[in-house]
Amino acid sequence: MMEVVRATPDHVEGICRVCADGWRATYADMCSPEYIERIIGEFYNEERVLKEVTETGRDWGGYFVAVEDGKVVGAGGGGMIGERSGEVFVLYVAPDRRNEGIGTRLLDAITRQQKAFGAAEQWVSVFKGNQKGIPFYEARGFVF
Numbered sequence: 001m002m003e004v005v006r007a008t009p010d011h012v013e014g015i016c017r018v019c020a021d022g023w024r025a026t027y028a029d030m031c032s033p034e035y036i037e038r039i040i041g042e043f044y045n046e047e048r049v050l051k052e053v054t055e056t057g058r059d060w061g062g063y064f065v066a067v068e069d070g071k072v073v074g075a076g077g078g079g080m081i082g083e084r085s086g087e088v089f090v091l092y093v094a095p096d097r098r099n100e101g102i103g104t105r106l107l108d109a110i111t112r113q114q115k116a117f118g119a120a121e122q123w124v125s126v127f128k129g130n131q132k133g134i135p136f137y138e139a140r141g142f143v144f
């Protein structure tokens, strides 16, 4: 059974793992290994993610996680960038669990949260040429 829930400190390690694995699997063709490891070290270390799990609000709504048998298999989050605009800041599914609908469920959770904050539109920035990300957002109705 898989559930999508707001992340707690218990999920920090899993968030770091999924996002680091996601980065390595997604950007290997687009970025140098050094750059990828630098980004992972800067953004997906447990100290930083713990703060991002506990210090949340309108600008950063916290992480949502997809959890299966206690294991984090996907993570994502976003925040409001304007009165009526939300943005997805992070969204990764474990590389061996893509295309099962997990990303869609995480995106739905983020979207629901942003609508509750008053969002009427939603944005996302995707790395140019990211063919593991762009088709997903297009399938979900995002327009370039």
Ligand SMILES: CC(C)(COP(=O)(O)OP(=O)(O)OC[C@H]1O[C@@H](n2cnc3c(N)ncnc32)[C@H](O)[C@@H]1OP(=O)(O)O)[C@@H](O)C(=O)NCCC(=O)NCCS
Pocket (backbone or CB within 6 Å): 022, 026, 090, 091, 092, 093, 094, 097, 098, 099, 100, 101, 102, 103, 104, 105, 124, 125, 126, 127, 130, 131, 132, 133, 134, 135, 136, 137, 139
């Ligand atoms: C993007 C990502 C989060 C999507 O999560 P997911 O669980 O794999 O996606 P889902 O299974 O929910 O949905 C897949 C949808 O996208 C479409 N899709 C995904 N990859 C596709 C591809 N390469 N070509 C065409 N369509 C694709 C599927 O057709 C499906 O649409 P449908 O439900 O209408 O059939 C996940 O694939 C991922 O982690 N990708 C790598 C990291 C990344 O690029 N993240 C975004 C950074 S901003």
